[in-house]
């Protein structure tokens with residue numbers, strides 16, 4: 001692009017900021033952490049999108065996870081186009097909702113019944129209400145750096161000690177709403193034991209990301225994940241595994257299959273909607289039967305089980321079950337990670353990576369972090385330079401160092417090699 005050409009992204013950003021807070025409908029899109037002008041997307045196809053200047057980018061966000069097949073997959077497009085012609089929304093049950101529920105249950109062995117909703121936030125919020133309603137208890141445990149949507153009770157950071165209440169991370173969240181949320185450090189076994197010793201009999205649930213993708217990419221140690229399950233069972237608390245990001249993404253059967261830990265409730269989103277507003281929560285029949293109209297836990301939605309969204313989700317789930325899908329996806333992700341690691345090593349840049357299936361993280365440090373505090377030790381200024389270097393080279397990664405990245409089935413080896421070549425250039429300027 002020539003410098004004399006007006007930047008259409010900038011023009012749109014200025015216009016957007018006059019009518020939408022920060023110019024965006026979800027904060028991270030505003031590029032606040034990294035600075036610069038957000039790219040306004042015009043269209044997307046396969047592994048690419050084009051911005052308002054008609055610049056092409058290799059997309060490693062994929063709508064923050066849903067686009068596992070890439071943009072505009074023909075089978076998904078066909079299913080959605082057919083569904084649109086039949087009607088947008090009925091507010092009455094459809095056969096397609098049963099099909100999607102059956103498909104989810106077939107893929108996720110820990111899920112015996114499932115309720116469809118429209119966003120991960122709604123699914124996470126409803127799962128917490130269900131856990132509280134089913135156990136008759138109020139207190140919940142979450143982990144610092146894990147995100148489960150923006151329900152009030154979950155927008156909490158750690159207090160000064162385990163016996164103290166957590167503090168809201170958002171204005172507008174009353175103290176009374178977060179006082180039952182205990183926030184613990186991810187991968188801290190001693191703290192976990194202590195919390196159960198203190199609060200075990202009052203705990204409705206523990207909610208966790210089975211691979212934390214909202215603090216870049218942090219795995220639980222096997223001992224930590226196992227111990228959460230054991231303690232929940234011992235104390236009569238439910239384990240909620242939030243697979244909104246990891247489900248159908250890191251492996252067909254979710255991160256719970258990688259960890260070998262069975263939750264009582266699973267929260268799902270992103271891939272199950274294939275890019276349409278669709279999410280779900282499901283679990284053991286005995287727990288799910290507490291949901292209205294069977295039980296006393298209220299939960300509802302005008303657009304829940306939307307016919308176009310369910311068509312999109314079903315078509316996506318059918319594609320990802322084809323033989324060899326995850327092997328190919330993992331191989332691509334690993335090719336990218338190995339290439340980036342070699343390029344960083346050659347440049348003498350501190351760097352490490354981790355990945356599972358089509359989800360990855362990389363850190364500008366020598367050792368993989370274990371928790372949020374360690375992730376946040378990343379050199380932010382260096383990350384921002386890396387981000388903008390990649391962006392200028394036509395590679396789009398998340399505009400914040402605490403976000404995971406995603407490879408889709410549409411990314412080719414050539415896309416990945418081009419990404420590595422762009423990164424190698426940028427790394428040389430950073431070391």
Ligand code: PMP
Nearest residue numbers: 119120121147148149242244245
């Ligand atoms: N849980 C997890 C693990 C997530 O990553 C997200 C969103 N990134 C959510 C819940 C919330 O989902 P949504 O943005 O659809 O409300």
